[in-house]
Amino acid sequence: MARFILMRLMHSIPLLIAIIALILLMLQLIPGDPVQAMVGDYPVSPAFREAITKQYHLDDPFPTRLLSYFTNLVQGDFGYSYQFQRPVLDLILTHAPRTILLTVTGFAFAIPVGILIGLISGTTPNRRTDHLVTTASLLVYAIPSFWLGQILVLGLSVKLGWFPTQGMQPMISRAQGFDWFLERVHYIALPALAFAVHEGTRFARIMRASVIDTLSQGYIMTARAKGLSRSSIIRKHVLRNSSLPLVTIAGYAFGTALGGAVLLETVFAWPGLGLLFVQAVRMRDNMTVVAVVIFAAIAIILINLIVDVLYALLDPRIRSRA
Incomplete structure (x- = not known):
């Protein structure tokens, strides 16, 4: 390895x-x-x-x-x-943790929800639940993330006043400890929600197709013939084998997002690499543009490497060839 x-x-x-x-x-x-x-x-x-x-x-x-x-x-x-x-390196080191925070928070919701929805839909193919979940996922996934972000801002921030409209932290704050953490959660909630909804629906569609394919395999029929319960088959066989395509897609999406969620960061004025990239392009700050691209490329390369390692851990056949 x-x-x-x-x-x-x-x-x-x-x-x-x-x-x-x-x-x-x-x-x-x-x-x-x-x-x-x-x-x-x-x-x-x-x-x-x-x-x-x-x-x-x-x-x-x-x-x-x-x-x-x-x-x-x-x-x-x-x-x-x-x-x-x-110095450009200082800019990258300042903005990168904010993008990483947004990406990790969004994926922390998107992946479990996507797996759960895809598992429910895939184990009930062509039934009412499957049709309902599939239709809803397609409709939500078709909504552009930046438009969804604007809708969330207009509805939950401007109309109801539940969340701030943009930024990462209040201009003036004396909060400490857990109150300081709650302030940051208050600001990251909407961009992370917009990110998680878009990615989560994509993961759900991929997981559904993978679950349906796994259920048609011979070893699933053998497990049923042995008398294993439905929950045991799903937990021990279906879930693990169906996760391989999701690992690939999620890894690529995670690596790309680490380079800066340009549209979402622009909508919410989130001071991450995406917003920095847009500002650098507008001002023709070439050194900063190149540095952001380098960071994104390194992130994608490293995440793809991690995905390969996870593949080897999930599938012993790959581990034996490595």
Whole structure:
């Protein structure tokens, strides 16, 4: 297993290098004046333009700039954000925990609910319960997450005043201990709910299809012939074997979400990587854009590795081949 993990990590290095090179090339091809984008609408003097051009090597050939970026990246230098007046690594380390908090909270609700709904629907195929659950899941999944977030804000925040409309914490707070925790829960409730509803319905549909497929396998018929109870078959055989496709989809969705839930974070003004990415793109802060993409790529690679390990733990056949 250790060799398998090491080989996967080694294979991920060329992929990560290709992603970084591609995003840098795309930013290079975007039309516009990067110096003017740094200062906004203010006029740029020739001396200032020349200084910025030399400082950020904007006049160097692309291969030279690419090599320079990789050299600095190996040393832990992600560059400096002229727009935010901070090192890019500090921005990532500040915003990443907020995105991780939102993602983990959303998945903590989405995965159990999705498994439960999919299990109920899959074990009662083509019955009234199955039709009701499947129709409701399809309708809810069809709702875009950003639109659902806006509906929640209008209904539960603006109309009823139960939750704050945006942000992560109050402007002024003296709360400590458990009260401090409740304040943060109050702010994260709506974005996490919007995230969990969208992902949970997708997990439910995948789980339903997997449960139906598992129930048609020969070993399930053998278990029934042995006299095992329905609950025992579902708990010992159906649930575990049906979870494999869900692990794949959930792992990919989790890794993608760690790169920043752009739409939800924008709707709720949640100060995570998604909102940082949108702000950086608008201000043409290329170093920050590249850093967020790198963080997202690393997150997806690591989560996929974890998914492979979970596969090996859930399925002994995979473990023997690893």
